[in-house]
Amino acid sequence: MLQQINLIDLTQHLPTPFLVIDLAEVQENISRIRRALPQAEVFYAVKCNADRRVLESVQQANGGFEVASFSEAEAVLQLGVPPERIICLHPIKSPDFLRFLHRHRIDVLAADSVSELDKLAEYAPGSRVVLRVNVSNEGSVFPLNRKFGVEPKEAISLFHCAASRGLVPYGITIHVGSQCERLETWRDALAVCQQVFHEAKRANIKLSLLSLGGGLPAAYAKDSLSLNKVGAVICEAIARLELPADCTLSIEPGRAVVASAGTFITTVIGLAERAEGKWAYLDAGVYHGLFEACPPGGGIPFPISVNYTERPLQIYKLGGPTCDGFDLPFEKRSLPELHIGDRLLIHFAGAYSTALSSTFNGFSVPAIHYLDDVATELSAIGETHARWRSGLR
Ligand SMILES: Cc1ncc(COP(=O)(O)O)c(C=O)c1O
Numbered sequence: 001m002l003q004q005i006n007l008i009d010l011t012q013h014l015p016t017p018f019l020v021i022d023l024a025e026v027q028e029n030i031s032r033i034r035r036a037l038p039q040a041e042v043f044y045a046v047k048c049n050a051d052r053r054v055l056e057s058v059q060q061a062n063g064g065f066e067v068a069s070f071s072e073a074e075a076v077l078q079l080g081v082p083p084e085r086i087i088c089l090h091p092i093k094s095p096d097f098l099r100f101l102h103r104h105r106i107d108v109l110a111a112d113s114v115s116e117l118d119k120l121a122e123y124a125p126g127s128r129v130v131l132r133v134n135v136s137n138e139g140s141v142f143p144l145n146r147k148f149g150v151e152p153k154e155a156i157s158l159f160h161c162a163a164s165r166g167l168v169p170y171g172i173t174i175h176v177g178s179q180c181e182r183l184e185t186w187r188d189a190l191a192v193c194q195q196v197f198h199e200a201k202r203a204n205i206k207l208s209l210l211s212l213g214g215g216l217p218a219a220y221a222k223d224s225l226s227l228n229k230v231g232a233v234i235c236e237a238i239a240r241l242e243l244p245a246d247c248t249l250s251i252e253p254g255r256a257v258v259a260s261a262g263t264f265i266t267t268v269i270g271l272a273e274r275a276e277g278k279w280a281y282l283d284a285g286v287y288h289g290l291f292e293a294c295p296p297g298g299g300i301p302f303p304i305s306v307n308y309t310e311r312p313l314q315i316y317k318l319g320g321p322t323c324d325g326f327d328l329p330f331e332k333r334s335l336p337e338l339h340i341g342d343r344l345l346i347h348f349a350g351a352y353s354t355a356l357s358s359t360f361n362g363f364s365v366p367a368i369h370y371l372d373d374v375a376t377e378l379s380a381i382g383e384t385h386a387r388w389r390s391g392l393r
Contacts, residue, residue: 008345014374019350020263020370021368022372023053023057026057026350037251040251043087045066065087067086073104088109088110091110093109098119101124110173111129112150117161121167130171133151134150136185156203159205169206176215178254178255183225183229190238197241197243209250214256216255218348219348221301254351258350262350263346264345267341267344268344284321285329287357287360289366290302292351294331303347304347307343314334318330
């Protein structure tokens with residue numbers, strides 16, 4: 001537990017709550033994804049963590065970007081990323097955003113309805129259309145298929161519809177749901193892709209992109225599904241699919257790129273003994289970085305560690321700082337006895353944490369710091385950090 005002690009000690013001077021990002025880990029995660037899926041081009045899903053230095057790290061690792069809004073697109077363009085390295089796979093875009101994308105020559109755009117195709121034709125004429133095709137999201141922590149996606153059997157008629165509006169039928173995109181830990185779901189999704197590619201070929205529609213979306217799991221727990229297992233299933237299915245030589249395979253991970261690169265640090269600001277047990281109140285909660293910790297936010301099993309491992313273990317409900325009853329990131333956690341002022345490390349917190357923070361109740365959005373800035377003894381910290389995490393893989 002040397003690493004936790006070091007990180008807490010080294011950041012004592014920084015007011016909590018904050019996220020410490022290990023930018024080297026961002027790049028290493030991109031390498032891990034590439035090793036697991038050698039054929040796929042990686043486009044980082046910016047929504048997951050749009051921090052400028054995270055984006056720069058992705059850029060340095062030659063990753064592309066998947067954007068869903070003005071500010072995401074602007075942040076990436078400001079780095080000097082060329083439009084051909086930016087795609088927008090959000091199936092619903094406002095007319096203004098479409099005009100903006102068109103002006104900046106970002107033309108690989110998703111759609112999943114006739115109405116969206118009409119908008120594309122009007123505000124982003126000539127765009128390359130990527131249809132969001134519905135697949136099962138079983139086994140994912142955050143299903144996304146209720147809100148978006150055409151049924152596979154509707155895909156061909158929508159491609160015809162796109163062509164009739166002067167758009168280019170370009171490819172399909174899927175999403176198995178975020179943190180998808182069921183291999184069969186990945187397998188089934190690839191079978192759906194195979195079916196649509198087959199039908200497109202029969203209909204003389206040449207597809208140039210198969211986008212696998214997000215969903216790659218982060219290793220929150222020892223038994224989390226590994227990237228390599230997902231990679232093996234995808235590679236096997238892709239080999240069967242026999243994509244045309246000029247067809248690009250892409251993946252748009254968010255979580256798998258940044259989750260393990262972030263460590264969230266929060267302080268105990270209150271304690272209480274109540275009829276149902278012990279409570280500890282933190283200076284960050286559901287509205288300030290820990291949305292995904294609570295069951296309505298997904299119930300991600302973030303590992304938590306503290307400095308005082310010699311204290312007796314206690315069971316705590318860990319509440320956030322606001323007056324809201326929903327602000328209860330952790331219902332039940334066994335931790336060494338907590339005292340006011342203790343700092344907690346919440347590991348694997350780089351994804352959808354600061355990105356989902358607000359200023360609700362007057363508490364600030366948590367700051368972001370970088371491991372190489374806070375840790376002057378970087379190599380020692382980086383090494384122990386990596387060693388601790390590798391125990392979880
Ligand atoms: C279109 C699209 N692509 C990629 C992602 C990233 O997903 P994940 O963080 O699970 O990798 C999302 C997440 O919502 C998404 O909507």
